[in-house]
Every structure is written in structure tokens, then in C-alpha cells.
Amino acid sequence: MKMVIRPHHIISLGGYIVEWDFPYRNLIVVNPTDEHIKIExxxxxxxxxxxxxxxxxxxxxxxxxxxxxxxxxxxxxxxx
Incomplete structure (x- = not known):
């Protein structure tokens, strides 16, 4: 599934981490650019x-x- 992050926007991906042994409980994702960016x-x-x-x-x-x-x-x- 793809998600689009708007320019100059910040999101949290805690609910999108699906592996039990993933070393982090959350990821803060920042798009500092002037472009929309698709993430997986x-x-x-x-x-x-x-x-x-x-x-x-x-x-x-x-x-x-x-x-x-x-x-x-x-x-x-x-x-x-």
C-alpha cells in the first residue's frame, strides 16, 4: 500500500509497523521538500x-x- 506525505508535513507510522521484532516502537517521518512523496x-x-x-x-x-x-x-x- 502507498501513502502520500504532503510537502512540509510530518506523520507518525507507529500503527504501520507490523514486525514484532522491529527495533523501534514508532517512526516519525518528515517531508521537508516542496514535493509530495509516496511511501510504502x-x-x-x-x-x-x-x-x-x-x-x-x-x-x-x-x-x-x-x-x-x-x-x-x-x-x-x-x-x-
Whole structure:
């Protein structure tokens, strides 16, 4: 399935991670470009992160001990 991220938009992919042994509980995905970017969901493995970074997206993995809200706010401030 494909999902489109609008220009200068930020989303969270926690609900689209389907592998039990995936090392992150969430991914914050930022499109800092002026273009719409299509991404592939769901997320199955860590290779997904590098593949989508090559498209120009900023991806912040959220580990189990991380503060999700702090990471979200940091990425949001970078975007603005």
C-alpha cells in the first residue's frame, strides 16, 4: 500500500509497523521538500528507513525508552 506525505508535513507510522521484532516502537517521518512523496506502508524492516531517506525524507526512529512527544516537537520545530 502507498501513502502520500504532503510537502512540509510530518506523520507518525507507529500503527504501520507490523514486525514484532522491529527495533523501534514508532517512526516519525518528515517531508521537508516542496514535493509530495509516496511511501510504502506497512513497515517490515530497518531497510525501509534507508530506502525512504533516499527519497529526501527525514526519519526519526523512536525507541522504547525514548520520549515520543519530545522527538515529535523537535522534528516539528526543525520543519517550521
Amino acid at each position: 506502508v506497512p513497515v517490515f524492516d530497518e531497510d525501509w528507513i534507508e530506502e525512504h531517506r533516499k527519497l529526501g525524507l527525514r526519519i526519526t526512529p523512536v525507541e522504547y525508552g525514548d520520549n515520543y512527544l519530545s522527538l515529535w516537537k523537535r522534528e516539528k520545530s526543525k520543519l517550521e
